[in-house]
Amino acid sequence: MAVELARKIDADIVFASDPDADRVGVAVKRPDGEWMLLNGNQTMSVLLYYILRQWKEKQLLTGNEYIVKTIVTSELPADIAARMGVKVYDVLTGFKFIGSKIRELEGVEQFIAGGEESYGYMIGDFVRDKDAVAACSMIAEMAAWACEQGKTFFDVLVDIYKEYGFYKEGLLSVVRKGKSGAEEIQQMMHDYRSNPPQEIDGEKVICIKDYQTHESKDLITGKVTKLDLPKSNVLQFFTDKGNKVTVRPSGTEPKIKFYFGVKGELCCKGSFDKTNDALDAKIEAIKKSMKLC
Numbered sequence: 001m002a003v004e005l006a007r008k009i010d011a012d013i014v015f016a017s018d019p020d021a022d023r024v025g026v027a028v029k030r031p032d033g034e035w036m037l038l039n040g041n042q043t044m045s046v047l048l049y050y051i052l053r054q055w056k057e058k059q060l061l062t063g064n065e066y067i068v069k070t071i072v073t074s075e076l077p078a079d080i081a082a083r084m085g086v087k088v089y090d091v092l093t094g095f096k097f098i099g100s101k102i103r104e105l106e107g108v109e110q111f112i113a114g115g116e117e118s119y120g121y122m123i124g125d126f127v128r129d130k131d132a133v134a135a136c137s138m139i140a141e142m143a144a145w146a147c148e149q150g151k152t153f154f155d156v157l158v159d160i161y162k163e164y165g166f167y168k169e170g171l172l173s174v175v176r177k178g179k180s181g182a183e184e185i186q187q188m189m190h191d192y193r194s195n196p197p198q199e200i201d202g203e204k205v206i207c208i209k210d211y212q213t214h215e216s217k218d219l220i221t222g223k224v225t226k227l228d229l230p231k232s233n234v235l236q237f238f239t240d241k242g243n244k245v246t247v248r249p250s251g252t253e254p255k256i257k258f259y260f261g262v263k264g265e266l267c268c269k270g271s272f273d274k275t276n277d278a279l280d281a282k283i284e285a286i287k288k289s290m291k292l293c
Contacts, residue, residue: 006035012152018132022132039169040119044074046156065110087109093248095128121134170262171258189233189235201289210235243282264279
């Protein structure tokens with residue numbers, strides 16, 4: 001209904017929270033006049049890009065600042081922060097872990113912002129939970145700033161993709177009900193650990209992170225480093241092309257979740273749809289190579 005109204009009044013952007021005002025959904029107008037719903041990774045990336053750029057232009061970055069994202073969130077926010085000289089911390093899924101990281105570093109390093117792929121964002125450390133009120137204010141400010149540059153929210157997203165790469169994410173939930181289903185899910189995790197994929201869709205797996213054993217293994221050098229995070233039944237596979245697959249059984253539902261992250265190059269705004277479709281096809285190819293469809 002909001003998008004329908006936006007079409008009638010020729011609005012630039014639509015955003016709304018859920019009833020308890022912690023998550024935010026955003027729709028933006030494309031150059032062809034059509035409306036596009038952003039996913040949580042896209043909104044977070046644009047917000048962080050804007051916030052970090054403002055900090056940098058105002059010469060507020062000292063090298064002691066950081067952002068936090070969850071391990072299943074896109075790597076694009078991390079790429080943006082790293083290039084601007086801002087530290088990045090990965091935490092497990094859930095804002096309690098972002099809040100815990102802020103508490104751990106309080107008085108030592110300065111938190112700027114954080115978020116996750118499921119439409120939750122934290123601006124500053126005032127609330128220490130996902131907060132749609134602050135996020136909506138910042139989305140409006142970013143949109144106004146873009147307008148001053150003669151751009152739209154969509155244009156800024158395209159600029160980010162052109163500069164940092166076109167990151168695209170996907171999610172697949174495999175449901176297995178009952179006692180036998182739970183056993184099958186556990187067997188799947190066991191198999192991934194005992195016989196991890198060496199390749200995913202023709203790309204060499206170069207790193208495996210196991211949050212249950214707290215180990216990150218570089219398959220090129222054989223080096224194993226410690227993951228400084230709480231124990232969790234999660235596996236991640238990283239390929240030599242910069243793509244990522246995360247496997248995570250649900251803690252509350254009879255399902256196992258597969259998070260996919262792929263990356264391509266975007267040469268210009270006119271190639272957005274073509275590149276987007278190619279990355280969608282890439283995600284489907286990864287599913288097939290892992291026998292998930």
